[in-house]
Amino acid sequence: MPAYRFxxxxxxxxxxxxxxxxxxxxxxxxxxxxxGLTLGAGEAFASPLTGTQSAYTxxxxxxxxxxVTTYNNFYxxxxxxGDPAENSGKFKPTPWTVxxxxxxxxxxxxxxxxxxxxxxxxxxxxxxCVEGWSMVIPWIGLPLSAILDQVEPLxxxxxxxxxxxxxxxxxxxxxxxxxPLAWPYVEGLRLDEARHPLTILALGLYGETLPNQNGAPVxxxxxxxxxxxxIKSIVKISLVEKQPETTWKNSNAREYGFYSNVNxxxxxxxxxQATEQRIGEGGLFGTKRVPTLPFNGYADxxxxxxxxxxxxxxx
Ligand SMILES: Nc1nc2c(c(=O)[nH]1)N[C@H]1C(S)=C(S)[C@@H](COP(=O)(O)O)O[C@H]1N2
Ligand SMILES: [Mo]
Numbered sequence: 319m320p321a322y323r324f325x326x327x328x329x330x331x332x333x334x335x336x337x338x339x340x341x342x343x344x345x346x347x348x349x350x351x352x353x354g355l356t357l358g359a360g361e362a363f364a365s366p367l368t369g370t371q372s373a374y375t376x377x378x379x380x381x382x383x384x385x386v387t388t389y390n391n392f393y394x395x396x397x398x399x400g401d402p403a404e405n406s407g408k409f410k411p412t413p414w415t416v417x418x419x420x421x422x423x424x425x426x427x428x429x430x431x432x433x434x435x436x437x438x439x440x441x442x443x444x445x446x447c448v449e450g451w452s453m454v455i456p457w458i459g460l461p462l463s464a465i466l467d468q469v470e471p472l473x474x475x476x477x478x479x480x481x482x483x484x485x486x487x488x489x490x491x492x493x494x495x496x497x498p499l500a501w502p503y504v505e506g507l508r509l510d511e512a513r514h515p516l517t518i519l520a521l522g523l524y525g526e527t528l529p530n531q532n533g534a535p536v537x538x539x540x541x542x543x544x545x546x547x548x549i550k551s552i553v554k555i556s557l558v559e560k561q562p563e564t565t566w567k568n569s570n571a572r573e574y575g576f577y578s579n580v581n582x583x584x585x586x587x588x589x590x591q592a593t594e595q596r597i598g599e600g601g602l603f604g605t606k607r608v609p610t611l612p613f614n615g616y617a618d619x620x621x622x623x624x625x626x627x628x629x630x631x632x633x
Contacts, residue, residue, distance in 0.1 A: 335383040338456070338524045341366065367522040369438035369458045374516055376442050376615070381453035383524050385598040390531045391447065392550055393498050394482065394489040401491070402531035409488045411527075411534035411551070420479075420556035423470035430535050433521060436460045441518055441539070446580045446614045448544035452594040457539055459520035463513045471509065471557050478512040479562035480505045480538055481554040499565055505538065505549040506562030506576065508623075516541055516619055519552070542616040544578045575633040577624075580614035584630055 392402035395409075414430040442456045466478070482503040486493035492501050511517065520539045521528060528534040533550025540547045546566050556562075566574035573587050582592045593607035600606035613620050624632075 335380065335524065338383065339380075341525060366525045367434075367438070367458050367527055368525065369440045372439040372441050374439075374441055374619075376444055376454065378442075378444065378454045379599070380442065380456055381596070382598045386453060386455055386523060387529050387531060389597055391449075391545065392491075392531055392533065394491045394501070394503065394551075395531065396491045397498050403529075405490045406530035409485070409530045409534070409551075411530060414535050414553075416536060416552055416555060418465060418469045418555045418557075420558050421472040421475035422557050423472060424468070426469050428465065433460065433519070433536060436464060438521065439518075441520075443516075443539060443541035444614050444616075445539075445541065445545055445548075446594060446610065448546060448574070448578070448586065448591075450589060450591070450594055451597050452610075453597050456524055457518065457520040458522035458525070459518035459539065461515055462517045462519050462538070463515065465519065465555070466509075466513060466557075469557070474559050475557035476509055477558050477560065477562050478507050478509060479556045479558055480507075480549045480552050481556075482549055483551045483553045499569055503549055503565045504562065504568075505547055505564050506558075507540065507547070508561075509557070510623055511540070514620060514623065516616060542580060542613040542620045544580060546574070547578050577629075577632045579620075579624070579629065579633075580610060581612060581629055581633070582610040583612070584633055 388403045389399045390402040391399070392406070395402040395405040412430060416428045416430075416433070417425075418428065419425040438458050438460055440456065440458055442454060444452060445455055446452045462478075482501075483489075484492060484502045491498065507517070518539050520533070520537050521535065523529075523532060528537065533548070533552075536552050537550040538548050538552065547564075561576055564574075564576055566578075567576055580591075585591055591610055594610045595605065595607050611617070
């Protein structure tokens with residue numbers, strides 16, 4: 319990632335977030351349908367996506383929807399934080415299929431409709447970007463393990479690799495003179511990380527299908543790792559034997575490793591990882607920083623995956 323800069327938190331006087339919050343509080347109540355319709359009029363909630371409440375969810379102030387959808391990293395649409403929202407209008411997230419192949423008993427192509435029909439869950443997660451900022455985002459998605467179970471991984475499969483779509487016609491960052499990364503964007507997890515119940519494929523946020531800038535129509539979310547592991551607009555998932563290549567490690571292996579677990583004790587070579595700025599908190603030009611937690615606060619659930627591992631060597 320380019321030089322570190324303090325983010326400028328967008329204003330938080332956002333009605334869609336309030337609409338979402340009111341709608342959530344009605345879920346399960348008899349008033350849901352009628353009130354939802356009233357609140358949704360003229361808003362982006364004409365086709366709300368809902369999931370069952372999940373135990374894997376944090377109860378912390380949500381980052382305003384406006385910030386979640388205008389302060390993004392998605393280099394296929396440009397390298398500046400505002401680029402994905404501004405340049406992703408031509409991107410077509412439907413129709414869509416995700417191909418799951420490799421060392422599996424039953425390779426399968428999942429149409430977006432198949433994914434949307436699976437058991438979706440509401441998952442509010444803390445998200446930590448390696449650049450030093452964080453958000454709290456109410457995702458809707460499904461455990462990645464549900465997909466993996468369907469394709470029946472073979473004993474030889476040890477890792478899972480992921481690939482983003484390549485569409486220079488629709489993604490200006492893939493067609494310009496300056497190509498910041500090699501495409502496709504690729505990511506990977508160890509199979510046990512991929513199967514961990516916290517790991518999800520997100521299909522929506524704030525009660526709506528994913529905006530293009532957030533990785534429509536389907537992206538990975540691994541809340542105990544730095545944000546760049548959360549690969550967007552996924553077209554392929556492969557079960558493999560060897561540790562897969564990952565985009566940021568390929569781009570700069572000294573600064574970005576395969577594991578990328580959030581770790582306040584291991585600095586990035588160019589800056590400390592001890593604290594973070596919650597986007598949208600502390601006023602328009604707020605620079606208030608809060609401590610970063612080991613594994614982004616999910617240590618109780620995931621630390622055992624790495625027992626006996628040197629987390630400084632495996633960054
Ligand atoms: N394909 C692709 N996926 C990507 C990126 C990218 O540039 N391309 N950026 C990553 C980074 S660095 C972060 S912090 C998150 C940001 O997700 P958000 O914009 O939904 O908050 O997406 C990740 N996934
Ligand atoms: Mo990031």
